[in-house]
Amino acid sequence: MLSPESTTTVRATLPAVGGALGEITALFYSRMFAENPELERDLFNRGNQAVGEQRKALAGAIAAYATMLVEHPEVRPGAMLARIAHKHASLGITADQYQVVHKYLFAAIVEVLGEAVTPEVAAAWDEVYWLMANELIALEAKLYQEAAVADGQVWREVLVTGRRNESQDAVSLTLRPADGSPAPSFVPGQYVSVAVRLADGARQIRQYSLSAGPGRGEWRITVKRVHGSSTPDGEVSNWLHDNVDAGDLLEVSLPFGDLTLAEGEEPLLLASAGIGCTPMVGMLDHLAAGGSTRPVTVVHGDRSPAHHAHADELQALVSALPEAVLHRWYEEPGEHAGAAATGRVDLAQIEIPEGVRAYLCGPLPFMRAARAELLRRGVPSTAIHYEVFGPDLWLGGK
Template identity: 45%
Template sequence: MLSDTARPVIEATLPLVGSRIGDITPLFYQKMFAAHPELLNGVFSRANQANGQQRQALAGAIAAFASHLVNHPGTLPEAVLSRIAHKHTSLGITEDQYPIVYKYLFEAIVEDLGEAVTPEVAQAWTEVYWLMADALIKIEKGLYAKQANDKMWMPWKIVEKTPASPTTMTFVFEPADDTPVTPGEPGQFVSVRIPVADGLLQARQYTLSADAESTERRVITTKYNDGGEVSPIMHEKFQVGDVVELSNPYGDVTLDDGDGPLVLATAGIGCTPAASILRALATNGSDREVLALHADRSLDTWALSDQMLGDVQKIDGASLKVWLEQPQPELAAVGTAGSGVTGAETHEGFMNLDEVDLPENANVYLCGPLPFMQKVRSQAIAKGIPATKIHYEVFGPDLWLASQN
């Protein structure tokens, strides 16, 4: 917890720092990468730096952590820390990198805020930083220790490459050496690290879209990002037989081990965690009540549709509802809702939970574009689902966290 000396200083300066953190973080990254360009080689995403998302996510995390310390003395924001720690470990962040971040972050704070950073203010915010850093280091050490190996990157061979829709591709990998393999959990992701056009290594996280618990294969489904650095190489240049570096599996939004009802609400390529969860339930012969909800532009763009439809039919207590933006001929024949997709109730338009009876005491899992998740979360809460039972996965930096501050 914050010391008695630091707490009133943080409480008094949080509005100022919070209002400036969006300007401080770009200055921080500029300074850090100028001194340590190696951190852009396989650790930080150059794309997320260019579009500003990483800066927004860092600003949101700092503001959220400091606000929590002020408003909830004696506790830490466990959910925030867990989400950050899993992303860090999927990229191989190590304890010795935290002093580097501290040095350039505080240089940026001093440069931006000037005389407002008195010795007392500097000491108080230093305390905030190291409370957060030490908590993350502890969690990350625990996550690394759970792995079946002590390696960050391992060679995996592509054994299958199959289109999952016109813009998505499913890759199946098998181990390319004898490194012990950690089984994943449904909902987790792995990082893929590859050299891009100029030779720089770049890493991206992709959900294990099937067979997450296997130690013999990894399955991911990726969306082609026109103008991106990594996905075009994967889609256009990767071939069966190529060997690629993968991380161990990480991610804290995973299938719970209970037997209560589940609601899986997804949109677009956000279907991958739900597909992984459905595959695990089907494989394990589960009879849990599962309501899968998916929104997409059309049947053609819905990645993993066959996999999800097939697995829902194998789970006794499962049902699937689909919302499609573009009119479909088969839907026109049956009205706005009907059985236009075999094994699913289909709707035209956007997902709306007002049209859905949600199971009582359900755990709700969300994945998709940020506006979609915010809207569906609000609708779920309005229908009586406690916020603590709603879990979300963000692809890339967590801008939802940033938008809350």
Template identity: 55%
Template sequence: MTTAPVAVGEELAPQHAQIISATLPLVGAHIDEITTVFYSRMFSAHPELLRNLFNRGNQAQGAQQRALAASIATYATCLVDPNMPHPAELLSRIGHKHASLGITADQYGIVHEHLFAAIVEVLSADTVTADVAEAWDAVYWMMARTLIELERGLYAEAGVEDGDVYRRARVTAREDEPSGAVLLTVRSMGRPFAAFRPGQYVSVGVTLPDGARQLRQYSLINTPGDGELTFAVRPLGEVSNWIRANVRVGDVLDVTVPFGDLPDPEAHHRPLVLVSAGIGITPMIGILEHLAAVAPATTVRVWHADRSAATHPLGDRQRELVAALPDATLEVWYEEGGQAREGLLNVSDVELPDDAEVYLCGGNGFVQAVRAQLRQAGVPAERVHCELFSPNDWLLS
């Protein structure tokens, strides 16, 4: 499976770019208010979106609201600021997540309607003149058209119709980890799951006691090829907690075909550094499983940070995989000490190959802190490949 390219060929008209540059500070200053009004409007008109598509936990915490609005603002900034990075990476991450949720082109119109109504309501019609509305409308639809094209390409690669990504899958194995994580293996009851790349993820849909169908994404930790998918569930949030408490072997879940844009670790022909914290270990386990199966001679440096040995998910499997690779080493940091380095992960404490490709996964704060350390160590940004277990894709731009 390959990753569909992200084409960002359009450019803003000069008059639109000038207006966007002038109004970005105003929009940014009111971004939280705009998004609160936007989601209130959209969910009032389409309550099924909150029950059946948007993650209610992220909504309650405000994470999803800030993510969507900040992604659009970041995209707009990329269009008008020559010092900003190209937005292709941002759009690729969003497109893969959208494909994993089954987003289709018609839903962009719903977002547009309620987002622009919210902008006018918050900033007032006197501020959002026809020219201002036209400029921001151009930004939104440039972003939307690029994502729609990307997502259609991803659906085509997966061999499915647009949005038709869910499969009924039976649970064939369950393992309860000492760390509290639950490992589930599923097999499609219909068309088999196709091969996937290491580091990819699936969305899992469950129907909760109040009747809402909620979704959560989980990284795959097995090697592809036998038609089964294995993922680890950390009991945090209503979907994950429900899965831990209720799902047993023989049960049936809604599981998507895999998506995710972490690059193929074999494509670089360079040493790899796999950096994770907490449940961010899961895509790294998937990469290690892949290397152990097909490229055991790869030079790999594995770094993991956790609160303690007791909370370290998949720790035994991580050590087994590192031991199986002749040129692999493992460094572990525990905040509470123990049989590891004590404290927070520090890049300057360990060997960093000069030409390494770095894969990084964890919470927002961890990813931002480690990226800064890698930048200080001289690692080029294009050799750092990140995955966030949150909706804040814009943080990685």
């Protein structure tokens, strides 16, 4: 909890600091990468840096956390912090790196705000930073403990045991530890990070959902090719498409992620768009393997049947579940859409069972619209879960 003195100071300065966070975070990343170029090259997603998404996400997280400290001190932003902690764990972030961030972030605050940063203001915002950082450090330490690894030691060499085309622009890769042991178990809905060494020497990392259920002794990820990007965004996915086949080795993290399938008997809504189908396919695979009789409403939207990754598998998994129903939308249905509707997903047309637990994955506009409709229909926010790959620019679910 923020001290009373700092609460008063943060409340008074939040408009000024919040209004300048965009400039502060831009300067922060610029200075940190200038003096520590290996961080941008080998740890941070330089595609997100190029388009400014990472600094927007950082500014949003700091502002949201500070606002909650002063306006709702009895509430912890659990979902936001959990999402960040899982992402950090999948990258192997350690506690000492928070000191590096603190150094450059506070130097940027002082430079941007100048004389407004009195000793009292600096102390108050320092308290905000370390409250947030220490919560994340504790969450990440718990994740490492649960994974039975030392802090940050999440990387493993895996063998690609198979490659399969899943749509015209998506391939799946099956993975097994290179030492021949079974792949560690995971909770349906989780992801792994994949690190690749690119032609310019950079080690870039991206996250990919595990698109099959646990219990197979191996993992599966599905990778969509990114077309027409003018930034480095998509460079890892495209590299995997162009360079990886069965028999190759990859550097992959242990599984993390908090969009995980809750056990129980309550009805489920699994709503996805585009490559956001991957965690949903993993969840359905797990449900079908266990003979689940839970009511499951599956909703998916895509550009066309040819772009729909795992389309046949999705239909087969839904058919294997006695209480499951599938609704599909295609913007360009063509001749092979079957019973799919034309256009974009519209949850207003779907029956939503009482007591449903909803999972969303896909582009932000899709998830915003889906969440808004579910809230309008009376689904509590605590029952709506979502996954964002890359910086979380939407703090809906906090």
